[in-house]
Amino acid sequence: MHIPEIRELFPILHQEVNGNPLVYLDSAATSQKPVQVIEALDRYYREYNSNVHRGVHTLGTKATDGYEGAREKVRKFINAKSIEEVIFTRGTTTSLNLVAASYGSANLSEGDEIVITYMEHHSNIIPWQQVAKETGAVLKYFPLQEDATLSLDDVKKTITPNTKIVAVMHVSNVLGVINPIKEIAKIAHENGAVMVVDGAQSTPHLKVDVQDLDCDFFALSGHKMCGPTGIGALYGKKHLLEKMEPIEFGGEMIDFVGLQESTWKELPWKFEGGTPIIAGAIGLGAAIDFLEEIGLDHIEAHEHKLAAYAIEKMSTVEGMTIYGPKDSSKRAGVVTFNISDVHPHDVATVLDAEGIAVRAGHHCAQPLMKWLNVSATARASFYLYNSEEDIDKLVAGLVKTKEYFSDVF
Structure with missing residues (x-):
């Protein structure tokens, strides 16, 4: 085309x-939307607007199929192993905050290191600043080369056995720099750290394979990749997500609620409390279909x-x-x-x-x-x-x- x-x-x-x-x-701020996405949103609201998962009536079933079908499209788009590893969120900011507040708070202690870069978007800086204050962890920065790229030698020098989290954007929203995520992830893992990737600027523009990158978490936003605003996704390796606690509580994410104790649903739904972003997910699915056609x-x-x-x-x-x-x-x-x-x-x-x-x-x-x-x-x-x-x-x-x-x- x-x-x-x-x-x-x-x-x-x-x-x-x-x-x-x-x-x-x-x-880079937000992409425009093709007619396929606009029509998918219009069809949902005109033809089968309903809540998902909870009803057995026809509209509810169709809406659930559209919502969960979109999750499978995201899974394939980034090559996650299973839909259990794909959590719908409001976008990259929410996804990164979820990782920091849930995984970071539970796994960081005083003296542990979080390493990021000077080029990060505020959404991949402030959550780590907050969790560092909360836990006593140390926030460190990779130095940049003269052309604002990262040197793997500097990466190796900066990451230490005390490093527990490395959080780096895949593509810079300012410089357009494409960071060597796969190589950074390897160095992080050799030191026992997890790799968190801000993929807001990469998923719309280049093919992402989270298994090949071997990142532990990967965040994306729908509105930057021809989809609606207010929808995104967090990929996380299943064994990490299973150990994490949800940070929003309410309907849909529960298994059983008693007077004093409650238990959570299985992945990915334990992180999706309340009525989810149904139309947004369906629109994101349509955007993925469009991008893959191109x-x-x-x-x-x-x-x-x-x-x-x-x-x-x-x-x-x-x-x-x-x-x-x-x-x-x-x-x-x-x-x-x-x-x-x-x-x-x-x-x-x-x-x-x-x-x-x-x-x-x-x-x-x-x-x-x-x-x-x-x-x-x-x-x-x-x-x-x-x-x-x-x-x-x-x-x-x-x-x-x-x-x-x-x-x-």
């Missing part, structure tokens, strides 16, 4: 913004090509600084940048006037901003519906931005 055909499937892209055709370059290998190759093209063209703009590796094979479809003497929010504002949507700010990565020695950056992020023409419009908009502020000052 070619880019024009793919774009036709995304209704939101067929509009003008400020009198210009929309150029959407903010997919092909993750195709999406990854397309984004590498776009990143290389963007870096080449954007580098011609006077005063341009591009962060992260220049080698497009080391990064996903994210290009974060600044233009000298122009605040990134001003860059985003001028681009918006041209109908071009980019993100500006600290991108929920303030420690990384400090490491880069900037307060904020602008970010263009690409997906399967973007083209080189979109990048040409971006570059033209950046030139216009530079000229405008040169005239003003």
Whole structure:
């Protein structure tokens, strides 16, 4: 399927913004949704809206089949061993908080080490800060190379026998860096630590195999991979999840409730208290069907090509600084940048006037901003519906931005 055909499937892209055709370059924040996902949500609410698991009537059975069918689609998509290892959550943030609050709190003691990177999203920093305060564990950071990549030599030096948890994002939401998760996991396991992966920015863009990566936990968000907001999943190795306690309690996650004691359901349902995100899961299942029809290998190759093209063209703009590796094979479809003497929010504002949507700010990565020695950056992020023409419009908009502020000052 070619880019024009793919774009036709995304209704939101067929509009003008400020009198210009929309150029959407903010997919790292959230992706747009194809008609297949929109129609799947519409069908659920129109035709078989019902709660799951609890009823024997026709609508309840159909809703349960859709919800649990989506779990199986997630399992296959990331190659988990069984559906018992796939827990539906509100997204990556909830998944990482679940691991920190349940596994971390129960398995960390004073002096134990948690190791993360400077490039982490706040969702993979703050939960570990909190559990470190609670348990007396020590939070450590892997150093970064000059191009903001990780060195395995540094990984080996930083992880010690005291390290109990290593938590690393698979792909940086700021730099686009693709981290060597499989190799880091091996080093972590050799030291007796578990490997937690923030997969929010990888699952939409490249083929993920959690068994091959040998990570112990892997978190993903549906809204970044053409699915609805408010739905995501946590993968965890079964033997670890079985030992973990739920952190939300109520209906559906229980086996038996007595006056003084209660027992939990088996995996994965013991972590899914209350009415689950039924429509979201069904929409996520439709998004997975769509992505697999396109092909993750195709999406990854397309984004590498776009990143290389963007870096080449954007580098011609006077005063341009591009962060992260220049080698497009080391990064996903994210290009974060600044233009000298122009605040990134001003860059985003001028681009918006041209109908071009980019993100500006600290991108929920303030420690990384400090490491880069900037307060904020602008970010263009690409997906399967973007083209080189979109990048040409971006570059033209950046030139216009530079000229405008040169005239003003």
